[in-house]
Amino acid sequence: MFNAEMLLQGCAQVMTVPPKVKYADLFAKLQREVLEEQKGLWGAAAAAGGAASSTAAAKEVESKPNTEANxxxxxxxxxxxxxxxxxxxxxxxxxxxxxxxxxxxxxxxxxxxxxxxx
Incomplete structure (x- = not known):
């Protein structure tokens, strides 16, 4: 299925519009997997900043725990x-x-x- 393949490559994000929700659960599951692996679109943010800035940003986040919901x-x-x-x-x-x-x-x-x- 083309939509699933696009999600698996990290080239798309899930968007379901009722009443066409037959594959919504499958698509959400695939997107979660790709997010965790930081593929495609989901890895682009980390790659754009470079390894040094990503590491610095990660340390800053660790030093300032966020207790509020964004x-x-x-x-x-x-x-x-x-x-x-x-x-x-x-x-x-x-x-x-x-x-x-x-x-x-x-x-x-x-x-x-x-x-x-x-």
């Missing part, structure tokens, strides 16, 4: 938002998910909000 997800709609987004404020507590990174939200199958564009 993104808020809605378990019901599978969308994620910036914390200050009007739609993030309206998420019911039982549907509220917190993510530290955009990649973490996407690896769980969440899609970015079209209003705040996280």
């Amino acid at each position: 993104y808020i997800g809605n378990a019901r709609s599978k969308k994620f938002h910036r914390p200050d987004c009007e739609w993030a404020q309206k998420i019911a507590p039982e549907n509220r998910m917190e993510f530290r990174t955009r990649a973490a939200a996407m690896s769980e199958g969440y899609e970015p909000c079209k209003v705040c564009r996280p």
Whole structure:
């Protein structure tokens, strides 16, 4: 299947639009695997900065632990938002998910909000 192959090469990201969600779980699983391996698009950010700057950035992150969520997800709609987004404020507590990174939200199958564009 072409879509799966694109995901496996790291040349695409998951986007499902109801009612066409037949392969959503498979695509989310494939994207998670590629994210972990940092292939294609997911490895481009690390490669662009070079090894030295990546190592320095990693040390800075380790020295400053982030306890706040950078993104808020809605378990019901599978969308994620910036914390200050009007739609993030309206998420019911039982549907509220917190993510530290955009990649973490996407690896769980969440899609970015079209209003705040996280």
